[in-house]
Amino acid sequence: MDQQEIISRFSPEKDNLLSILHALQDNHPQNYLTGEALRATARYLNVNLSWVYGVAGYYYMFSLKPRGRYIIRICNSPVCNMMGSPDILELLGSLLDIRPGETTADGLFTVEEAECLGICEVAPAMMINRKVYGNLTRDSLAAILNELKHKIPPLK
Ligand code: FES
Numbered sequence: 336m337d338q339q340e341i342i343s344r345f346s347p348e349k350d351n352l353l354s355i356l357h358a359l360q361d362n363h364p365q366n367y368l369t370g371e372a373l374r375a376t377a378r379y380l381n382v383n384l385s386w387v388y389g390v391a392g393y394y395y396m397f398s399l400k401p402r403g404r405y406i407i408r409i410c411n412s413p414v415c416n417m418m419g420s421p422d423i424l425e426l427l428g429s430l431l432d433i434r435p436g437e438t439t440a441d442g443l444f445t446v447e448e449a450e451c452l453g454i455c456e457v458a459p460a461m462m463i464n465r466k467v468y469g470n471l472t473r474d475s476l477a478a479i480l481n482e483l484k485h486k487i488p489p490l491k
Pocket residue numbers: 410411412413414415416450451452453454455458459460
């Protein structure tokens with residue numbers, strides 16, 4: 336589906352800005368918002384481009400630079416931190432050979448640190464794309480990564 340088709344799924348109202356940006360990002364194989372996507376959105380909604388850039392830059396869930404197909408967000412807020420998220424992050428780095436903010440060479444995974452994901456009762460926790468995982472251990476993390484390596488998420 337091309338960019339204009341994605342945008343046209345929504346009515347041209349300002350209130351649809353976040354939904355349009357999500358749809359554009361989810362449909363980009365590198366999981367980010369291109370400058371052209373932002374310009375097309377601004378034209379469609381008949382709003383100032385700087386406002387669209389401002390919104391895209393404000394929310395952590397949007398990226399203005401290329402990322403992997405899987406965005407792994409490790410919660411580093413206090414409860415998860417106490418329950419071992421630094422160890423999980425370190426293991427993730429060694430399994431994927433990247434640091435937070437980086438993307439694997441094959442373009443599959445990007446690792447990010449995140450604020451509380453709202454599931455502290457199953458700390459340590461992480462989110463991969465829109466799915467959350469709790470009670471992480473070194474073994475469960477390795478198993479999750481292994482499973483994901485064999486299935487590329489479809490574009491939406
Ligand atoms: S502190 Fe990690 S989910 Fe709340």
